[in-house]
Amino acid sequence: MQKYKFTKLILAAALASTTMLSHAAKLEVGAILLDTRGEWMSEVIHGMEAAGEELDVKVRIVDSNGDLSKEASLIDNFIARQVDAITLSPLNDESSIAAFERAVDAGIPVITWNSKVNSPKSKYFVGVNNYDLGKKTGEVAVEYIKNEMDGKANLAVIGTHKYSVGLERVNGFLDQVKALPGVKIVANQDAEYVELGLTVTENILEANPDVNLVWAWNLTSMLGAYAAIDSKQDNKPMLMGTDMSLDVARYMENDNSFLLAVTTQQPYEIGRQSIYRAVDVAKAGQTDSEVLVPLKTYHSNDKQSLKEYNESRDYLK
Incomplete structure (x- = not known):
């Protein structure tokens, strides 16, 4: 009887040890967002969470809130x-380097997504070609200007000098439209979020009533520009921009919408792939050096695609 009890104790201890090892073996990925505002980041988060469930790993999502010191602190916390x-969406390709390299030097692989750091230790990236993101809408703008505006346009650009990804988008767009001799760049001002996008666009249109085309570099500035243009009673300029949302799709579905075309990333898939690549490196020590998620351009005259976009995103409603 004593031998039987002793055997049971050994088995129980072995089982407990196995259970502890099982829990300890569950991978943990730290995911740092540069911001959580807006539908775009919400899609990224959903993609990350989906990957965590699919791979059975712990994904700890945090937000640097656009603050470099907070970004560094979050990285240090994950090192500890x-x-x-x-997985990191760096705030700045230069200023984020020091904290990024501390993690790498501590033996923790770092996947950058959405934006990059200019470090020789940066080996893995998930995102898009941001030059192409601007270029594709620029190509649509060129065709529209040629076919609907007699090859002439007074253009306002809502861009950014804060992020390298934004500069790449602006350059991609401008390289297309500047090739048309009839295009005049009336204004090129920075805005990031809805409020400033609204104010900047209102000021541009007030100072330049002849503006007939506006392009915005990101979703939130585009929504601000939309609100500014929508408030005008007449002579509304046409609008093009970057990244879709449920509101954008609804605006474009309206008959005679002045929001003509939007080239978008797939943020859900960017978030999802960033976790998959992080787990690959954690388990195998390597993964694809670059994963570029395909782009898509939506047009206001393609109502079926806009309807499909809305119907496929019930998780955001």
């Missing part, structure tokens, strides 16, 4: 936690 990998 000894997470298995980090």
